[in-house]
Amino acid sequence: MNWTLMWDALPRLAAGVPVTVQLVLFAELAGVALATGMALMRLSGNPVADWIARSYVFVFRGTPLLVQIFLIYYGLGQFGGVRESVLWPVLREPYWCAILAMTLNTAAYGSEIIRGAIQAVPHGQIEAARACGMGRFLLFRRIIVPIAVRQALPAYGNEVILMIKASSLASTITLLEVTGIARRIIAQTFAVFEIFIVAGAIYLVLNFALAWAVRATERRLTPYARARV
Amino acid sequence: MKKVIAALAVGAAVALAFGGAEAKDWKKVRIGTEGAYAPWNVTDASGKLVGFEIDLGNDLCKRMKVQCEFVAQDWDGIIPALQQGKYDAIMSAMTITDERKQILDFTVPYGNDPSSLITDKKSPLASLAKTDILDIQTPAGKKAIDDLAKALAGKTVGVQTSTTQLAFLEKHLPKIAVRTYDKIDNAGIDLGAGRVDAVIGDRSVLEPIIKEDKGGNIVMFGPNLVRGVLGEGMGLGLRKQDADLKAMFDKAIAEATKDGTVSKLSKQHFGYDISIKK
Numbered sequence: 218m219n220w221t222l223m224w225d226a227l228p229r230l231a232a233g234v235p236v237t238v239q240l241v242l243f244a245e246l247a248g249v250a251l252a253t254g255m256a257l258m259r260l261s262g263n264p265v266a267d268w269i270a271r272s273y274v275f276v277f278r279g280t281p282l283l284v285q286i287f288l289i290y291y292g293l294g295q296f297g298g299v300r301e302s303v304l305w306p307v308l309r310e311p312y313w314c315a316i317l318a319m320t321l322n323t324a325a326y327g328s329e330i331i332r333g334a335i336q337a338v339p340h341g342q343i344e345a346a347r348a349c350g351m352g353r354f355l356l357f358r359r360i361i362v363p364i365a366v367r368q369a370l371p372a373y374g375n376e377v378i379l380m381i382k383a384s385s386l387a388s389t390i391t392l393l394e395v396t397g398i399a400r401r402i403i404a405q406t407f408a409v410f411e412i413f414i415v416a417g418a419i420y421l422v423l424n425f426a427l428a429w430a431v432r433a434t435e436r437r438l439t440p441y442a443r444a445r446v
Numbered sequence: 447m448k449k450v451i452a453a454l455a456v457g458a459a460v461a462l463a464f465g466g467a468e469a470k471d472w473k474k475v476r477i478g479t480e481g482a483y484a485p486w487n488v489t490d491a492s493g494k495l496v497g498f499e500i501d502l503g504n505d506l507c508k509r510m511k512v513q514c515e516f517v518a519q520d521w522d523g524i525i526p527a528l529q530q531g532k533y534d535a536i537m538s539a540m541t542i543t544d545e546r547k548q549i550l551d552f553t554v555p556y557g558n559d560p561s562s563l564i565t566d567k568k569s570p571l572a573s574l575a576k577t578d579i580l581d582i583q584t585p586a587g588k589k590a591i592d593d594l595a596k597a598l599a600g601k602t603v604g605v606q607t608s609t610t611q612l613a614f615l616e617k618h619l620p621k622i623a624v625r626t627y628d629k630i631d632n633a634g635i636d637l638g639a640g641r642v643d644a645v646i647g648d649r650s651v652l653e654p655i656i657k658e659d660k661g662g663n664i665v666m667f668g669p670n671l672v673r674g675v676l677g678e679g680m681g682l683g684l685r686k687q688d689a690d691l692k693a694m695f696d697k698a699i700a701e702a703t704k705d706g707t708v709s710k711l712s713k714q715h716f717g718y719d720i721s722i723k724k
Contacts, residue, residue, distance in 0.1 A: 291632065291635050291639075294636070294639030294641065295635070295638070295639065300640060309640070391625040391627060400628075401607060403522070404522075404607045405613075409523065
């Protein structure tokens, strides 16, 4: 083990953290919105909307993220029509291709989490709200959403942690996030073991912080559960 | 040539020293190769490894009277896998450089291939004249690098990671934006898509990219460069402790170079001669 090498690599690898965090942050923000839309389509009772959402989840949950990244980055760029379209300035950049692929992927998992959480809202609560004379929208906003968010949070936290780790795949399309920088340093030093240990430790710290934040939010959202213990 | 003789002498001495005691060791030699670097080494449609190095490697093994087995290994991990003993030698168009010599032993080179550049024929870069093969340590080579730096200002260059060309860009063209790819083919795809303005690599692997480009849009331009950080040719990489294996390979390479086998295989796979002259 070459400790000096590991110590020297730390600031270089840490310089990749902003890119990793941005990838996950943007993908999750867009992903939650898309996932919510898909979950509502599943629950809408409209057979067409249901079928569209089902197919979407089937495709994006059923194929590897790496394949999705390659198809979006290398695949779409092969078509002249895509290269001349207004989307090309975005699709040209590996950064946006990675965010797009990660968004589509996480939204497929996320929509199932949200659907499950909404469906698990106790029926009695909904009936009670109706008995109080709440309309559909008020019922959704005041009763269903708060309960569903609480129920979805642990599973969604898991999904975000998975995305932080999956962001390492962005290095395969030339992005220099933590893993991309690690691979470049390894190319210069050949020290696979040392550099990947440092890179792994960086992911560990990121995920530790994230897990802590999820737990803190959970505690805040469920004060009644805490008081009873 | 002096180096070759010196290497042979050292090799012979080591062979004498170890030959008696450890002759049994090398009945079978496993050789690691990338299998994605046509025409040096490539995986064919049926998943078999083929190419110049596979043919040459088998020829060398026959001369060494050992049984050879080629193992495919991604370029990224090709040196670590040697050190972990997944195979005994690397034969994967690996350029002999000082950096790599710190952790590997190299055989004498069996070929040398200049670094060249490709671009889209509509790009202004395409007008930068092609040169003969230039040593980057000479005045002519230095001037070619200056011209290249001017032409590439503000452009993005694609390069394969862990290559001498990446080291070259970092050392001689530090101001140029670089994108690194795990496979040279992917850099070629991105050149076609217009994500990079040029790709730098070994001439022999850029030529198939030009040939396979159906639109005929990709052209070679600018200098052909060798030596310095670009290294002194391609050799087999070996673990430092396997001096006996190095001696065996050095002898076989010298023979194959001398009797024209390397030239013949080179012309067959590349269309030109990459063997080491003189």
